[in-house]
Amino acid sequence: xxxxxxxxxxxxxxxxxxxxxxxxxxxxxxxxxxxxxxxxxxxxxxxxxxxxxxxxxxxxxxxxxxxxxxxxxxxxxxxxxxxxxxxxxxxxxxxxxxxxxxxxxxxxxxxxxxxxxxxxxxxxxxxxxxxxxxxxxxxxxxxxxxxxxxxxxxxxxxxxxxxxxxxxxxxxxxxxxxxxxxxxxxxxxxxxxxxxxxxxxxxxxxxxxxxxxxxxxxxxxxxxxxxxxxxxxxxxxxxxxxxxxxxxxxxxxxxxxxxxxxxxxxxxxxxxxxxxxxxxxxxxxxxxxxxx
Amino acid sequence: xxxxxxxxxxxxxxxxxxxxxxxxxxxxxxxxxxxxxxxxxxxxxxxxxxxxxxxxxxxxxxxxxxxxxxxxxxxxxxxxxxxxxxxxxxxxxxxxxxxxxxxxxxxxxxxxxxxxxxxxxxxxxxxxxxxxxxxxxxxxxxxxxxxxxxxxxxxxxxxxxxxxxxxxxxxxxxxxxxxxxxxxxxxxxxxxxxx
Numbered sequence: 001x002x003x004x005x006x007x008x009x010x011x012x013x014x015x016x017x018x019x020x021x022x023x024x025x026x027x028x029x030x031x032x033x034x035x036x037x038x039x040x041x042x043x044x045x046x047x048x049x050x051x052x053x054x055x056x057x058x059x060x061x062x063x064x065x066x067x068x069x070x071x072x073x074x075x076x077x078x079x080x081x082x083x084x085x086x087x088x089x090x091x092x093x094x095x096x097x098x099x100x101x102x103x104x105x106x107x108x109x110x111x112x113x114x115x116x117x118x119x120x121x122x123x124x125x126x127x128x129x130x131x132x133x134x135x136x137x138x139x140x141x142x143x144x145x146x147x148x149x150x151x152x153x154x155x156x157x158x159x160x161x162x163x164x165x166x167x168x169x170x171x172x173x174x175x176x177x178x179x180x181x182x183x184x185x186x187x188x189x190x191x192x193x194x195x196x197x198x199x200x201x202x203x204x205x206x207x208x209x210x211x212x213x214x215x216x217x218x219x220x221x222x223x224x225x226x227x228x229x230x231x232x233x234x235x236x237x238x239x240x241x242x243x244x245x246x247x248x249x250x251x252x253x254x255x256x257x258x259x260x261x262x263x264x265x266x267x268x269x270x271x272x273x274x275x276x277x278x279x280x281x282x283x284x285x286x287x288x289x290x291x292x
Numbered sequence: 293x294x295x296x297x298x299x300x301x302x303x304x305x306x307x308x309x310x311x312x313x314x315x316x317x318x319x320x321x322x323x324x325x326x327x328x329x330x331x332x333x334x335x336x337x338x339x340x341x342x343x344x345x346x347x348x349x350x351x352x353x354x355x356x357x358x359x360x361x362x363x364x365x366x367x368x369x370x371x372x373x374x375x376x377x378x379x380x381x382x383x384x385x386x387x388x389x390x391x392x393x394x395x396x397x398x399x400x401x402x403x404x405x406x407x408x409x410x411x412x413x414x415x416x417x418x419x420x421x422x423x424x425x426x427x428x429x430x431x432x433x434x435x436x437x438x439x440x441x442x443x444x445x446x447x448x449x450x451x452x453x454x455x456x457x458x459x460x461x462x463x464x465x466x467x468x469x470x471x472x473x474x475x476x477x478x479x480x481x482x483x484x485x486x487x
Contacts, residue, residue: 010424014459015452039466041422046370047414050392050407054482058474059418095316105477109470158372159385166376192335195369199430200406204339204367237448275455 004125005072006034007063009081009229010042016078016229018272022257023077023122025270029261030130030138034075037067043081044088046195054101060088061102065113077122077257079228083155085119086162121156123227123256124163127171132178140265142180146286148259149186149221150176151212153193153231166190172256176225179263180288184219188212193231198238209234210242213251222282223252225259236277252280262287299355309354315390317375317383321352330374330384340364344374344384351387360400365391366407406437419475422465427458 012020024034040063042048044056063085067074076082091098092115106113126135150172157166164171167190173183191212198205212235216224226232236253243250254276261271262283273280312318331343341363342350351359359365365388374384392408395401401408413432417424427449434442452458465471 010426010463013423013463014426015457017457041465041471042418042424044418045414047411048418049370049389051396051411051415053389053393054478055415055419055475058478059471062470062474101478101481104481105474108473108477109467111470154369154371154373159375159383161376190371190373192369192371192373195371196410197367197369197407199433200410201367204336207339208335237451240447275457277451277455 002032002129003072004032004034004075004120005067005070006036007040007043007067007074007076007081007085008036009076009078011078011229011233015233018275019077019229019232019255019257021270021272022255022261025266026126026257026261026264027130029264029266030126030134032125032130037063037070037074039066043076043078043084045080045084049084054098056084057088057091057098058102058105060084061092061106061113062109062111064088064092064117064119065106065111067117068113073118073120073125075120075122075125077227077229079121079153079155080230082119082121083160086160089115089117089119090160121163121227123156123171123175126257126260127175128163132174135175135260135264136178139179139263141287142263143259143283143286144180144288146181146259146283147184147220147222148176148181149184149216149219149224150189150256151186151193151216151224151226151231151235152190153226153228154190156227157190172225172227175256176259179260181225181259181263181286184216184221186216186219186221188215193228193234195230195234198234202238202241205234206238206242206245209238210246210248213239213242213248214246217249217251221251222286223254223259223280225254225256227256239278250278252276252278252283254280254283259283299350299358303357304354305356306354308356308359309352312351312354312387312390315387317386318390320380320382321348321387323380324348324352324382325380327379329377329379330382333373333377334368335371335373336367336369340367344368344388347391348382348384348387351391357400359391360395360398364388365395366401366405368392406433409433409436419471420468421462422468422471423463425459425461425463427452427460428462
């Protein structure tokens with residue numbers, strides 16, 4: 001069994017609960033396990049970066065220092081956490097001033113960071129460590145004929161292209177195909193979901209989301225697969241608000257781990273599919289009978 | 293009174309122009325060729341009062357007031373589309389971050405404009421608890437910008453409660469004293485640099 005150190009990030013404990021549930025369930029059935037990093041703190045995401053970068057980087061570094069004692073790869077499912085932890089890592093490596101400032105701050109808490117943690121995204125681990133072949137062997141209920149738009153969001157591939165292309169990533173496309181789904185061509189796959197602007201300036205944020213949903217439907221998608229809790233939230237939760245302003249049919253928005261989980265034959269509830277706000281029946285109906 | 297739209301030498305702040313050139317990621321800003329790839333790749337540019345290209349232009353030439361009072365810096369969601377495409381290697385997203393921080397420092401933004409308020413509330417919560425309790429953050433934001441909007445949020449809250457995605461509690465790390473220690477150390481460092 002392979003075991004990873006797990007950095008959930010705040011959303012996976014709140015609005016993105018079903019992402020955590022499905023990720024753990026999927027990994028378990030593929031003989032891998034996540035051990036949660038003890039006493040992790042907020043990564044220092046976008047909002048924090050806008051007000052004080054030094055603080056954001058120092059707080060992110062506390063997580064890296066806590067993780068370093070463990071020597072395993074640190075896996076996060078959230079795009080924003082993934083970016084900020086990687087950003088801190090790179091700034092510490094490149095800039096002596098940052099390194100000195102952070103190491104003094106960490107020293108006072110009894111921590112030290114040498115710079116050796118390998119930060120990974122959950123998608124990267126599933127596709128590149130566990131591998132599509134291993135997953136394919138365990139697929140018992142492929143989602144035949146389910147047309148899915150793969151939506152990556154931005155910060156998993158930008159600015160750092162760590163394991164996939166910055167403008168046309170395909171890692172999730174491949175894992176969705178392995179789950180039996182049909183992946184539609186979706187040119188908006190890395191276009192911004194609006195971030196927190198769906199809440200702060202709805203007239204802008206909701207319009208951005210509307211375009212993403214409309215395009216997915218125009219391409220024939222019956223569902224959108226996401227890999228980031230903020231993307232999933234934005235695309236799913238405001239649909240009725242958007243529909244009151246623009247013409248839009250409901251579109252199920254799930255995590256890629258929920259689709260993979262269904263294909264692996266895991267029960268919908270264990271994958272958190274009951275937490276969906278937009279009904280996911282169009283997806284469940286596509287589950288085929290057991291493949292022997 | 294109508295405001296002049298033409299900018300002249302008198303509107304420039306050369307200190308600001310020097311400062312922007314020293315922002316990490318903006319080292320090549322003076323080599324900007326105004327090709328507009330940043331604006332073209334920006335999904336938010338259609339909603340902005342000034343396009344990213346215009347903003348880079350104004351910033352590098354030191355038109356401080358125009359830059360810091362622009363909505364553009366707040367509309368940037370840090371999706372990095374411009375940064376990976378800029379042919380001159382300007383890290384436009386990092387420039388936007390630096391401008392946000394500068395605008396907050398100088399109080400140069402509309403007071404009840406929700407985006408900087410969100411940033412401040414976000415930091416406050418992390419400084420105190422080490423983690424974000426999403427539902428509480430949204431509540432604080434609305435309270436400080438437009439309390440009436442809280443009513444509109446009821447249906448959203450109910451959806452989250454029904455699906456078990458609403459957190460009633462406060463998310464908190466165990467060693468909250470670590471946060472205080474880190475912040476104090478950074479503060480000392482800042483004082484030393486200033487001295």
